[in-house]
Amino acid sequence: MGKLSIPSKAEMTAPFQSKEAFLDFLKAPEGDDGHAPVGDSRWSNKDLAPTPVKDRTWTWYNLPLYWFSSQFSIVGWNTGSSLVTVGLVRQIMNQILEMMWVHPKNIHYIFTIKGFTMPVAAFALFGCAMSMGAGLGDMDIASKAGELSSSVTPLGWSIMSGINTIFGGLSPMLVNQPDLARYCKKPRDAGLLQGLCVFFPTVLVFFLGLASTTSIQIKWGTAYWNVWDLLDVILDHHFSAGARTGIFFIALVFFFGVFVTNIGANSLPFGADMTGLIPKFLTIRRGQILCAILGVVVQPWQLMANASAFLSFLGSYNIFMAPLCAIIIVDYFVIRKGNLHVRSCFSGSKSGLYWYWSGVNIVGVVAWLLGTTMGIPGLIGQYQPEIISLAAKNMYRLGYILTFTTAATVYYVLRMFIKPRIFPTGREDTPLQWEWLANEGREGFYEDEKEGNELFAPPTPPAMEAEEIQMSGKAYGLKG
DSSP states (O other), X not given: OOOOXXXXXXXXXXXXXXXXXXXXXXXXXXXOTTSBOSSOGGGOOTTTSOOOGGGOOBOTTHHXXXXXXXXXXXXXXXXXHHHHHTTOOXXXXXXXXXXXXXXXXXXXXXHHHHHHHHHHHHHHHHHHHXXXXXXXXXXXXXXXXXXXXXXXXXXXXXXXXXHHHHHHXXXXXXXXXXXXXTTBSSGGGGSTHHHHXXXXXXXXXXXXXXXXXHHHHHHXXXXXXXXXXXXXXXXXXXXXXXXXXXXXXXHHHHHHHHHHHHIIIIIHHHHHHHHXXXXXXXXXXXXHHHHHHHHHHTXXXXXXXXXXXXXXXXXXHHHHHHHHHHHHHIIIIIISTTOOOHHHHTXXXXXXXXXXXXXXXXXXXXXXXXXXXXXXXXXXXXXXXXXXXXXXXXXXXXXHHHHHHHHXXXXXXXXXXXXXXXXXXXXXTSOOOTTTTTTTTTTTOOGGGOTTBGXXXXXXXXXXXXXXXXXXXXXXXXXX
């Protein structure tokens, strides 16, 4: 990590001397000095280009700890506990929120810290709720709101609605996972272990939130579905020095967890997406700063007003994210068999491999629209239930499964008739084997495309290491 330096007065005023100087100041850096940009520089910058080896700092345990710690979040806890207030007293999975500034190659340390501290805080709060509440003995007792909801909605559809809500919190993370996986040292560091660290911690934290809320509800008569209300009510009934100390440390860890989760769940994905949209001027850091500004403007705290609004918000994510996730999976795993030509990703030529129709993948757009359409009527019914039929509401409860399956099927069928080009012009004889372009050190490039590319440049030793090597050479009389 480079040292921070305070700019001089001349450096601070230079961008404002002329219009050209200001526009030049706004331009994003294209890449490291001495290395050719990948493809057309108009479509690339330092953050958007393939990750150099020196920046691949995430190891085998960083991504699993990222997913593990992300499930132990306020939103993960609140999603499980909020299901109590709408009639579903059970368990399952989730998460999401927002933050900025830190470049992704340097943030794996804080996820490691969070991965060890958040579970301790969550279990501590669970223990408080069990000891101060009614415990696990009467878990099937529901609130009045829950009884009313259960009498209107059959249990099976309530379970489907809960699963839909859970995937609503998880689906943005699934789509944005490559924004972090690109910084792994080896492909297997982004392997199946992270999948296990998504599912099992999610089930666990949902159970902790659900059980804690139910225990307190039975004892004190109200379902405190969010963490801060639960902490408040514990202090209302037990204002001892020990309780205040315990609640302080639990709240402090949850506070830390919110900011760390928001880096990976919102700030970084937004920054990466905006970098791809406007690569000439935006980098990941600049995109994260923009995310922080817009995050205040849209007033996200309104979504946390009550349990029903919170669940409706999470459920609506599926309608838009599940079809996108389905298209990405089918296109990569089934149609292209894992073969992506990196240089073509940065080409603005009309004959480019990924140019499609004026830069738009029409087949993907059609599949996404048809997948999304399956859930739109039910989404409307969340806000105006009197104008939507029961069938449409049930389709919405199937949300993720229905929209995902529809988009995947439509995209696959259309691609059987409108076949895409897999390899660049002149290289059509490349074997269509699983990840052929990624294997044997190709990393998405053909052999004649590697020269001058920083992705394949040997790593430069840090300044201190280089100095030690030089001193060692002098000490032993070495030359060169």
